[in-house]
Amino acid sequence: xxxxxxxxxxxxxxxxxxxxxxxxxxxxxxxxxxxxxxxxxxxxxxxxxxxxxxxxxxxxxxxxxxxxxxxxxxxxxxxxxxxxxxxxxxxxxxxxxxxxxxxxxxxxxxxxxxxxxxxxxxxxxxxxxxxxxxxxxxxxxxxxxxxxxxxxxxxxxxxxxxxxxxxxxxxxxxxxxxxxxx
Numbered sequence: 001x002x003x004x005x006x007x008x009x010x011x012x013x014x015x016x017x018x019x020x021x022x023x024x025x026x027x028x029x030x031x032x033x034x035x036x037x038x039x040x041x042x043x044x045x046x047x048x049x050x051x052x053x054x055x056x057x058x059x060x061x062x063x064x065x066x067x068x069x070x071x072x073x074x075x076x077x078x079x080x081x082x083x084x085x086x087x088x089x090x091x092x093x094x095x096x097x098x099x100x101x102x103x104x105x106x107x108x109x110x111x112x113x114x115x116x117x118x119x120x121x122x123x124x125x126x127x128x129x130x131x132x133x134x135x136x137x138x139x140x141x142x143x144x145x146x147x148x149x150x151x152x153x154x155x156x157x158x159x160x161x162x163x164x165x166x167x168x169x170x171x172x173x174x175x176x177x178x179x180x181x182x
Contacts, residue, residue, distance in 0.1 A: 001014070001015070001026065001054070003059055003060055003063045004030050004063075005033065005063065006042075006060070006062075006063030006065065007063050008062075008063040008091075009063065011089070013054060013056070013059065013085060015053075015054045015078075015081060016077075016081070024056050024118060024148060024170065025168065025170060027168070028148075029057070029060060031165065031167050032146070032167075032172055033060060035163075035165065035174075039144065040113065040144070042061060042064040042065045042066045043065040043066065044113070045061075045066055045068070045112075045113035045114050046066075046068040046070075046111075046113050046114070046140075047061045047066055047069045047070065047112060047113070047114045047115075047116065048070050048072070048110070048112040048114070048115045048116070048138070049061075049069065049070065049072065050072050050101045050104070050115065050119070051073060051101055051117060051118045051119045051120070051123075052071035052072055052078075052082065052096075053073060053075075053078050053082075053118070054078055054081055054082055054085070055071055055081075055085060055086070055094075055096075057116050058071040058082070059085065059086075059089075059091070059094075061114075062091050062093060066093070067092070068093055069093060069094040069095065070094075070095045070097060070110070071095070071097065072097045072098075072099055072101060072104050073099075074098065074099060074100045074101070076098060079096055079098045082096055101117070101119070101129060102125060102129065105129065105133060105136065105138065106132065108136075108138060110138065111138055111139065111140045111143075112143060113139075113142075113143050113144070114144050114145075115133055115138065115143070115144075115145045115146070116148070117129060117145070117146070119149075121149065121150045121153075126149065126153055130145065130147065130158070130175065134175075139177040140177065141177055142176075143176075143177040144162075144174060144176065144177075145160070145174070145176075145177070146175075147174075147175065148170060148171070148172055149171050149172075149173065150169060150170070150171060151169075151171065154173075155173035155175060158173075158175060159179035160175040160176045160179050161173065161175055162175060162176050
């Protein structure tokens, strides 16, 4: 995994093989950020990165100027690895939280411009997490929810659906903070 652009462009991040992660591929991440470049100003957004793993998305946002990132994961070793990486790169503005995503969302009162979620593909609570984010107002007005998933999940019929992209076995669904007016 590498950071694609920004201050830490080209920086490789190698996670130990024993970590239970599936980092977003560089190709998929680069394609996603090409879409985001046309939608957001990284310096102005707040990001919630759920199931952050080793922090691929959080680090990319920070590298591009986002200074308000919350990275959440329940696995202690991945959290320790991400904190170590943040320290090595001397990045400020990333708040790393060890928590179960559902518990975090149920107890969170923050709101974010962008929420990125990348649960394990077999995770049974995709729809519950999306519902919590939207119903609890955790996404700011005109905010963007990005769901990374595989072909077994579909958000095409969701009332807040904006866009769907597929890159190999990785799919991204983008949802708005309010239902689409069609």
